[in-house]
Amino acid sequence: KTTVFVLETFGSNTLGTFCWNTGCNQDRPQPYTFSVVATDDGCPPKSDISAFNIQVMPYNGPDSILGPDSLCFGNHLGVQYSIQNPQKYSSLFWSVTGGNIVGSASDSIVTIDWNTNSVGTVTLAAVSWKGCTAPPISKNVAVGFNFQVNAGVGGIYCKRDTVQVGTPPISGLTYSWSPDTDFVDAQQAVAQHIVNQPQWLTVTGIDVAGCQDTSRVFIDTYPPIPDLSVTGPDTLCFGDHLDVSYETDALPAINYDWVINGGAILTGNGTSVVQVDWTPGGRGLLQLTVGDTFG
DSSP states (O other): OEEEEEEEETTEEEEEEEEOOOOTTOOOSSOEEEEEEEEOSOSSOOEEEEEEEEOOOOOOOOOOOBSOSEEOTTSOSSEEEEOSOGGGEEEEEEEEESEEEESOSSSSEEEEEEOSSEEEEEEEEEEETTSOBOOOEEEEEEEOOOOOOOOOOOEEEOTTOEEEESOOOOTTOEEEEESOTTBSOTTSSSEEEEOOSOEEEEEEEEOTTOOEEEEEEEEEEOOOOOOOOEESOSOOOTTSSSSEEEEEOOOSOSEEEEEEESEEEEEOTTSSEEEEEEOSSSOOEEEEEEEOTTO
C-alpha cells in the first residue's frame, strides 16, 4: 500500500511518501491508523498533527471458474475449466469430486473426466505473487447418463377406456407426457390414460443434467357407438298398457340388453325392438344397454 500525504507550510506544499507492504494475514475489519506531525522552525516552534486511516482488505483471488455446469452423456470426458487472467497468480491448485483430473492439477487450464449421473464439483485455490492464498472457489457440474425412454405398445381401445402406457421407470429420471390432458398423472413413467380420441402420446425423460430422450406411442379408438335414444310411449292409460312397442336407433349393434322394472318384456330382448306388458297403477322403467363387436 502506498499513500501520499501533503502538508501545507505557509502557502507552500511539502510532499512525503508512506510505504507499507502489507502481509497476507494483516487484513481485518478495523482500519489501521497512522499520523503525521509537522513542526516549524519558529521560536517557540509550532506543530500540527493529521491522522490517516488505511483499510487492509483480504486477498480474494479469482471470483469464478469458466466452463460448463451441465453435461450430457458423451460430452462428459475431457472437459476443460479455467479462470480469467491466470497470469495474475503465482500458483493454481485444482481439485475435483465426482470425476478425475486428466493431466496437471496446477496449470491455468484443468481437464476433467466426469462421472455420469451425478453432480460433481471442481474447486480452485489460487496463490498471489506475494504468497497470499485466496479462499477456494467452486463450481457444481451436473452430468447426465446414457438412457432411452420407452412409451410402450399402443393399441385400439373403446372411447373412455383407461389404458396404461409407458414402461417401468429408470432411476435418476423425471418423466412427463404430452399432451398432458386425459392422464391420471402425466408425470409418471407408467401412466394411466383415459382414451377420448386417436392420438400420439409422447413421453420425455430428463436426467440430472437436463438431458432428454423422447418416445411415442399411438392410441387408436374403435368407431364410437352413437348416443342412445329409445322411442315409445311414456304415459299409458289402463287398457293401453299391454303389448307396447319400444325401439332404439342404435344401429347396427350386436348386443341389445333390455331391463325392465314394473312390467315384463314379451318379445324382442336381444334385438332393437321389444314388446312390453306394463303393470298398471304405477311407474315403470325400461333400460337399454348396447354393445358392438369390439366390446
